[in-house]
Amino acid sequence: MIDAVNLTKKFGDITAVDGLTFHVSEGEAFGFLGPNGAGKTTTVRMLCCLIAKTRGEARIAGYDTGNEADSLEIRRMIGFMPENVGLYGELSAYRNLDFYAKLYDRTDQQRKESIERLLRLLGLWDKKDLPVGTFSKGMKQKVAIARALVHDPEILFLDEPTANLDPEAAKTVRDFILELKKEKKTIFLNTHNLDEAQKLCDRIGILKTHLLRTGTPEELKEALRGSKTIIQLEEVNDRIVAAVRQHTSGKVVVEDHRLVIDVINAEYENPGLVGAVFAAGGRIQFVQGLNPTLEDVYLETVREEIP
């Protein structure tokens, strides 16, 4: 559905996006995870035909983003929610949505039905005639999502959909995106929220000007070699720490009464580590395996990039 090959964007001498190659399948929720300035928004803008690529190729449902005629077709089939909601504050929620629905050539009946369905789904139907300027941030965000969906697009681009929202409003927006996933919409999500990416995306690409890693959340975590073993003791002493260090080449960190040990193969290494602690006189309260989180993967991936 979305294909990018060596997609590159330069602004003067600055490379904002460098050689992106990825594929998003129909019905898939794909997320770009990256720090501010990583090129997430620039990529979405190129895919939505808002800015031209410098090099490479990007296709949406087979249409070339670089072709003027194709770009109109692409914009017809996508829904786009930018980071800034960009609503007309003086107009009502209904009028905002109606304006956009008209631009997508929806009939009167289609517009009416679609706007009512979306505003009811998002709990805004009672406020449909109020100026959007009087809405809270969360409500505006909901209207912006409704705007992206008012023409029933096949593909949805969401650029930081929960940025600057309070936790409750963010949850409402995420729940709504999960509903869209059930409808098998193809979703392209930009976020720097790891939890959001993990909850909403089938696959994630970690971006920092170029694509550092791509995979399902599980694949990404597996790609980060190893995990951690936590051994909780009644008391930690130097003898126990030395015994453990003799047994492993991984990093050993002492945190209060526990040892946090980097292991590569927990099943293979843990019996030896427990034996070493026991032999050094340690009284073990419990042993816990700790798999890497998406945050670990993200931080390690992004840090690797720091020169």
Added chain:
Amino acid sequence: MRLSKAWIIASKDLSIVRRKKSIFSTMIIFPLFVSVGLPVLIYVLVGRAGSISPDALSGLLIVLNALAFFFIIGAASLPTAIASYTIIGEKQEQSLEPLLATPTTDSEILLGKSIAALLPPLVAIWIGMVIFMGLIDGIIFGQLGYLYYPNAVMAVIMLVLVPLAAVTAVEVSVIISARVNDVRTAQQLGSLIVIPFALIYVLAETNAFPLTVPYLLVLAFIILIVDIVLFSLAVSTFRREEILTKWK
């Protein structure tokens, strides 16, 4: 280019502008002043006199043509108020990005905004001109013995020069709006466009630039050339990549 798309955008802009009292009142006050205020002045000066000399009468007709030039000045200034608001308003609301992501072309959006900026001033000025002509005819019919308006000079002003001057104002506003973030600043800068028109008015008053049909058509041709140049500049300014990456 699809006019239907441009009209959807224009309708939306017009419904926003309608709620702005300051813009709405600007559209009313200036045409009202010119169309009613100036005929009242003429009435006070000459209308109450039983009869005036032929020389004074021919002088009055020159003055009337010069006064009609006020409508061109109005056409060159009024669209600035709306054009600046609709473009900078979108910048301030950050609503251009989602608009640009719809299946509309840059020129359709620009045309829509131009229609929204042109329509209210043109309607206001044309109505004002009709009132002006009616009142003047009523005032001087007694001295003249025939209806002075409508005449060819007024037709050229109304149908050619007023629209051309309004287009100039819109294009200047588009170019300025790309570079400033404040509606008031854009309006103030845009209003400078009246200076050349005001100079022509002064020349007309001194009869250095007679407001006859041939002279007005030459003026129209010059404004047309200026409009074409400004249009190409406005189009190159109003490109989606420029808007998203260079507009401040």
